[in-house]
Amino acid sequence: MTIYNFAAGPATMPAEVIQQIKADLPSYNDSGMSIMEISHRSALFEDVFQKAQQDMRDLLKIPDNYQILFFQGGCTLQFTAAPLNLANKYHKIALLDSGHWADRAGDEAKRVGVKVDVLDSTKADHYTKLPVLESLPADTYDYLHITTNNTIEGTAYTNLPETGMTELVGDMSSNFMGQAYDVKKFGAIMAGAQKNLGIAGLTVVIVRNDLIGKVKDLPSMVDYQLFAKKESMFNTPPVFAIYAAGLVLQWLKDQGGIAEMERRNRQKSGLLYDFLDNSDLFTAPVFKADRSLTNVVFVTGNPEIDQRLVAQAADNGLVNIKGHRSVGGMRASLYNAMPYEGVEKLVDFLTKFEKDYRGLH
Template sequence: MKVYNFSAGPAMMPPEVVAQIQAELVSYRDSEMSVMEISHRSVLYEEMFQTAKADLRELLAVPKDYKILFLQGGASTQFTTVPLNLARKTKNIAFVDTGHWSQTAIADARLVPERRVDVVASGKSSAYTHLPHEIALDRPYDYVHLTINNTIEGTMYRKLPELQGQTIVGDISSNILGYQHNVQKYGLLYASAQKNIGPAGMTLVIVKESLLDKEQDLPSMLDYVKLIKRDSNLNTPPVFPIYAAGLVFQWLKKQGGVKQMQQQNEAKTALLYDMLDNSKLFLGTAHAPDRSLTNVPFTTGSKELDEKFITQAEKNGLKNIRGHVLAGGMRASMYNAFPFEGVKALVDFMKAFEQKERRIYATTMK
């Protein structure tokens, strides 16, 4: 039976990349050492790292005045690191509340001493099915933080709110490399690896260098200036995740880059959204104009029926379709490596499930 992995993260990686990792695991580039054993100060690592960084810069069209960091700690560490580094002039931070991960970022930012954190817009009144697009700022802010794609709620900013002259910080963990972000519209972008790049353990930060103070007096591992100076090698970096990410970047270039990935992601989600829009049983929970390109939550409206669907889907090779514990229902996460055939298999199963349930309902009513 063919298995399709709809996990929101850690998520599916390109099979070609996984196969290459397997082939090279014992001896990286004929060194007779595993990539998990090579020194982060060796020529082998330096060449691997610089290639990965150059490929990422090319894929995302990162301008020269932006620095790229490959860091540890997950995207959640950036909830604290960004305020420490960027909220230094007015010490005011504006957040747009779009759901769980923005709320977590807000809570952590409020723990940073001497920073004022304001929620300037929120989707709470819609239970986070809608994104706030009209954002008014009544005081100067060092930056406005946006969670660009919300994996739990299934929403995504396809167009940034109008914030002229304002520095924007974007969490793009779940749609990095799957959607064409204009890096120049941001002051800083960050993303964890385990959703659309590779295994957990690495976080990317892309920051406009002019936003940083040269002397910040921060702890070394939370100081972008020190990390940039040492080119992400201030301590032992996450060598294996960087290696895997580099292979994914090379795979992406062979596929046609981010533009091609976005087109494929549009086609995948369109097939599922069309099913949801025309179904009499299933309902997509996100507001149509704000729908995500990578994470599609849906429900039948019945917890019992949702559970029945999840159980049967698992038995039919549709794995990790259960929704987040905070949202319930179902969720299909379809990142770059996820095949179109998997979406078609899900849609076909949903149609068959719906027909069967309607027959059961009709028989019961008789």
């Protein structure tokens, strides 16, 4: 039985990438050393590192005046690093509260003494729609923080908020490389790799050169300027995770790039949303205009039915569709590596489940 993994992260990987990793495990590039044991200072890894950075720059059309930095610690660490590095003039940031991870970003900024103004929140609507930026006073905030895709709640920005002269900082973890955004609209982007880019353990930061190096004596492991100077090798980087990301980046190029990924993701999510919108049993609670392409949330309204569905889905090879505990119901994460066939199988299963349920009631 084919298994389709709808987990929110760590998530499904391209089959071709897994096969390449399998081939490289015993001896990478005929070196006699496993990819898991090559030195980060070796020529072997230098080639991996440089190619991964260049492929990312090509795919995202990252201008030359932006740094690509590789960190560990997930975006949770970047919720601390970003305000430490970037909130250096007003020591105050603005935030659009679109869900759990946006709220967490605000909490972490406060912990390092940065004032956080929540300009809009949709918490009262259970985060079923995106907050709206009505106005952003000039010369007030160091940056506006947004979460481009809310993994838990199933919302995503298609049109970015207009911030004028204020820098925009985006946590792009769950739709990084899966939806096209103009990097030039951001002062900085952060993204954990474990959704669309590879395995857990790597976090990418893309930041414009003129924004870094303005704060002295930062802790080394969160200092953007230091990591730029050391080419992300201030300490031992996550070698295996960078290698895996490099393979995914090459796979993305082979597939046609980010625009093609977004087209496929729209096709996959459209198939599932169309079913949900015409279902009598299931509901997709997110406002249509704000729906995520990559994390589709749906419910029956009955936790017992939801639990039964999740168990039966797993028996049919459709695993990890249980929703986050704060939302309940189900969630299907349709990252780049999820094939269209997987979504077809899910819709077929949901159709049969609904038919059987109606037959019993």
